[in-house]
Amino acid sequence: MKFIKSFVFTASIAAVMTSCGSGAEVISTPIENIDTVPLKVSDLTEAEKQNWGHLDLVKDTIPGMSVDKAYAEIIKNKKGKTVIVAVIDSGIDIGHEDLDGVLWTNEDEIAGNGIDDDNNGYIDDIHGWNFLGDAYDEQLEFVRIIAKGDKSNPQYEAAVAEYDEKYQEALANKQRYDQIYQMVKSADETVATHLGKEEYTKEEVTAIETDKAEVKQATAMLQNMYANGFNSSTAALKAIKEGVDYFTDQLNVNLNKDLKGRKTGDNPDDLSDVGYGNGNVMPSEKGESHGTHVAGIILAERNNGLGANGVANNAQLMSLRAVPNGDEYDKDIALAIRYAVDNGAEIINGSFGKYYSPHSDWVRDAIKYASDNDVLFINAAGNEGIDIDETNVFPNDAIGTGPEVSKTFITVGALEPKYGSGIIAGFSNYGKINVDVFAPGAKVYSTTPENEYDTKGGTSMAAPAVAGVAALIRSYYPKLSAEQVKQVILDSGIAVKTNVIVGGEATDVRPFGDLTKSAKMVNAYNALIMASQIK
Numbered sequence: 001m002k003f004i005k006s007f008v009f010t011a012s013i014a015a016v017m018t019s020c021g022s023g024a025e026v027i028s029t030p031i032e033n034i035d036t037v038p039l040k041v042s043d044l045t046e047a048e049k050q051n052w053g054h055l056d057l058v059k060d061t062i063p064g065m066s067v068d069k070a071y072a073e074i075i076k077n078k079k080g081k082t083v084i085v086a087v088i089d090s091g092i093d094i095g096h097e098d099l100d101g102v103l104w105t106n107e108d109e110i111a112g113n114g115i116d117d118d119n120n121g122y123i124d125d126i127h128g129w130n131f132l133g134d135a136y137d138e139q140l141e142f143v144r145i146i147a148k149g150d151k152s153n154p155q156y157e158a159a160v161a162e163y164d165e166k167y168q169e170a171l172a173n174k175q176r177y178d179q180i181y182q183m184v185k186s187a188d189e190t191v192a193t194h195l196g197k198e199e200y201t202k203e204e205v206t207a208i209e210t211d212k213a214e215v216k217q218a219t220a221m222l223q224n225m226y227a228n229g230f231n232s233s234t235a236a237l238k239a240i241k242e243g244v245d246y247f248t249d250q251l252n253v254n255l256n257k258d259l260k261g262r263k264t265g266d267n268p269d270d271l272s273d274v275g276y277g278n279g280n281v282m283p284s285e286k287g288e289s290h291g292t293h294v295a296g297i298i299l300a301e302r303n304n305g306l307g308a309n310g311v312a313n314n315a316q317l318m319s320l321r322a323v324p325n326g327d328e329y330d331k332d333i334a335l336a337i338r339y340a341v342d343n344g345a346e347i348i349n350g351s352f353g354k355y356y357s358p359h360s361d362w363v364r365d366a367i368k369y370a371s372d373n374d375v376l377f378i379n380a381a382g383n384e385g386i387d388i389d390e391t392n393v394f395p396n397d398a399i400g401t402g403p404e405v406s407k408t409f410i411t412v413g414a415l416e417p418k419y420g421s422g423i424i425a426g427f428s429n430y431g432k433i434n435v436d437v438f439a440p441g442a443k444v445y446s447t448t449p450e451n452e453y454d455t456k457g458g459t460s461m462a463a464p465a466v467a468g469v470a471a472l473i474r475s476y477y478p479k480l481s482a483e484q485v486k487q488v489i490l491d492s493g494i495a496v497k498t499n500v501i502v503g504g505e506a507t508d509v510r511p512f513g514d515l516t517k518s519a520k521m522v523n524a525y526n527a528l529i530m531a532s533q534i535k
Helices: 011-019 067-075 141-148 156-195 202-206 213-227 233-254 290-299 330-342 360-372 459-476 482-491 524-533
Strands: 083-089 128-130 315-321 347-350 376-380 409-415 437-440 444-448 452-456 499-502 505-511
Touching (some): 067 459, 083 290, 128 330, 141 156, 156 213, 156 233, 202 213, 213 233, 290 452, 290 459, 315 459, 330 347, 330 360, 376 459, 409 459, 409 482, 437 459, 444 459, 459 524, 482 524
Parallel strands (some): 083 315, 083 347, 347 376, 409 437
Antiparallel strands (some): 499 505
């Protein structure tokens, strides 16, 4: 499942309804006591919202990764080497105006001739490989376990129990969002008719004076909407409609026991059954936007006057379509990792995950294969706001909190764009053992299909931020091993010493250091300085 922020029945929408490491020295920002940094009390400007992950905590009072500072003061006009970054995700719009100039191309393959010219097992794999073929909609893994009907599977009973709970939860949420949507839509139409215009401002709503009960009720609803973070009825309706669509999709696709999603003709339980899929890495539809968004965070073309800047400036995108609208197959992920390693990737980004994994050993072996071949794997922690030291989440480089098979696997949690007690995104998973670092992941602006841009949130967005930093290090300090790059990223971050809210629960407040192995948030500026100091 793509680790984008899951929809929940948020407090703001509810209010609308109810109202009607090694310790190497770093000579940069972390200052002696980071908690002397003043909190940013004003709202972010539009420019800051679209670039907050690149800003600097000390200069901007925004907990970004100091990327802009790194370019201005360290990278400047230096020449770095090109680094191939494999993005294992949904389809990626490789024709996007901000990505088309940074594509990895398999020079040993001749496009369109139907021949495996380089004998790597994949025909016409020009910019990567599509392990999903023509499919996109897919069940969650525990639904597939139930659908197989194999009661000898040790996860079968747990899957049945979870299915009953998840289905009823999705059904209730869909009904709730449907109701809210109709209420807000009705209020919007009533106020628009009263004012005689389709578009109106918050001030115009506040100024309404009327004896009409219907208009009074509609006005009160919109004012509550404004008070809970929505700037317009258009924005509120869009957010609520996304919730409706999300839960409808869960019911009709992800939790549908009768769905036959796989179209590739292979046996997903046989790792030796290979050669399926095709070379078309593009999204199957415009709504398949996750992979394009993730790729842009890492390496969207910088300073070209278009919508977004990626973190890395010398990176090439290898696109591996293996994450459907549902849970990914272990086989596809294992083969995608091996494809990336065998075809020259130095960094792999994995913004996906799930909580059931019948063939987790296949994926773990592939992660070890990447580590053994000096390749970094950057992994999203997940978006349920839980401790993944206590709950298994896949992929992982260990069984639970046991010994790790990889020295180059980094798991990333997500930050909000405001320093202080709320810096941890409420949806982000955490874990003192299994989450290595945190990075910008909430409200991140990046590329989406058909030359568009959008803001999305999730640990899916935090992982590629770190992948971009890893690409910078490997570009400008190419002699460092993947293991050294991992250690630099963990050691060079800014230590957060304050207590933070965990899982979005205001009553659950803990030290930041209890939520992650490094007790730090990633910082590109510091990382490049530390990388330069390693012999």
